[in-house]
Amino acid sequence: MAKPFLGLAATLTVLLSVSLGACGDSSESTADNGKKTVLTTFTVIADMASEVAGDRVNVASITKPGSEIHGYEPTPSDLKRAADADLILENGLGLERWFEQFIDRSGAPKATLTDGIDAIPIAGDSEYAGKPNPHAWMSTKNAEIYVENIYKALAKLDPAGEPEFRANADAYKKELRAVGEEVLADVKDLPENQRALVTCEGAFSYVARDLGLTEKYLWPVNAEQEGTPQQIAATVQFVRDRKVPGVFCESTVSPEAMKQVAKEAGSTFAGTLYVDSLSKADGPVPTYLELLRRDAQTIAAGLGAGGQS
Numbered sequence: 564m565a566k567p568f569l570g571l572a573a574t575l576t577v578l579l580s581v582s583l584g585a586c587g588d589s590s591e592s593t594a595d596n597g598k599k600t601v602l603t604t605f606t607v608i609a610d611m612a613s614e615v616a617g618d619r620v621n622v623a624s625i626t627k628p629g630s631e632i633h634g635y636e637p638t639p640s641d642l643k644r645a646a647d648a649d650l651i652l653e654n655g656l657g658l659e660r661w662f663e664q665f666i667d668r669s670g671a672p673k674a675t676l677t678d679g680i681d682a683i684p685i686a687g688d689s690e691y692a693g694k695p696n697p698h699a700w701m702s703t704k705n706a707e708i709y710v711e712n713i714y715k716a717l718a719k720l721d722p723a724g725e726p727e728f729r730a731n732a733d734a735y736k737k738e739l740r741a742v743g744e745e746v747l748a749d750v751k752d753l754p755e756n757q758r759a760l761v762t763c764e765g766a767f768s769y770v771a772r773d774l775g776l777t778e779k780y781l782w783p784v785n786a787e788q789e790g791t792p793q794q795i796a797a798t799v800q801f802v803r804d805r806k807v808p809g810v811f812c813e814s815t816v817s818p819e820a821m822k823q824v825a826k827e828a829g830s831t832f833a834g835t836l837y838v839d840s841l842s843k844a845d846g847p848v849p850t851y852l853e854l855l856r857r858d859a860q861t862i863a864a865g866l867g868a869g870g871q872s
């Protein structure tokens with residue numbers, strides 16, 4: 564697995580050197596409107612950063628809405644954007660292995676938004692077992708730590724904007740707390756056998772913990788092993804044993820394996836959850852807060868409906 568990645572890395576290093584050589588002018592580090600540019604690795608943290616930054620700073624995401632973010636392959640233009648950025652915000656916890664060495668080489672300061680978070684280790688016996696689950700943003704409590712880390716990084720980048728960043732961060736944290744309570748209320752009346760969250764990727768460990776649900780997934784992290792017969796059989800068993808009324812899959816991967824689970828286990832495929840990426844502005848989850856709300860409603864409807872036993 565490491566070999567093709569290294570091959571790609573070597574190719575991209577050459578491309579990065581070329582693009583740096585062609586555009587080494589330091590005046591490129593600010594965008595046309597004179598504002599500093601903050602680059603994030605995916606759309607969810609770009610949205611959080613925009614909330615804290617307000618209008619003072621340009622915020623952009625390397626990966627686009629709807630992208631698969633675990634195995635993303637950076638393009639030469641991504642690497643140029645990283646080299647030109649004034650600050651890079653990454654999730655950390657192993658999520659951006661595809662980008663780490665380029666972030667390090669870009670010369671831009673970097674902040675890791677999961678610094679200070681208690682990560683949940685990945686369960687099971689796969690190659691990922693014991694590693695930190697990277698999807699820490701799915702807990703609103705953790706999101707408050709992300710916001711503080713964003714605030715600190717922005718205040719360092721643009722000290723004159725500090726009071727504005729502080730006010731924006733505090734207002735956003737208030738909203739995060741309100742949405743945290745809202746999603747908890749959505750699922751609080753589910754009976755015991757309906758308190759199981761069955762998904763494709765093991766991306767909901769933080770959600771399951773916060774909402775008091777038992778988590779079961781087909782595969783731990785989006786990678787090569789998605790929906791193997793063993794993964795399907797184990798999940799079917801779980802769904803049958805617990806009589807789980809509805810199962811889910813995430814927007815950035817194929818739902819076919821989970822649809823098969825639903826069929827074999829006599830359950831229902833109860834919808835798409837959003838975790839690794841926001842949708843476009845006119846889609847169902849254009850913001851992080853909308854993503855949290857939409858997931859909680861989908862989960863509550865999927866586990867509540869048809870689950871009378």
Ligand SMILES: [Zn+2]
Nearest residue numbers: 764766785839
């Ligand atoms: Zn994921």
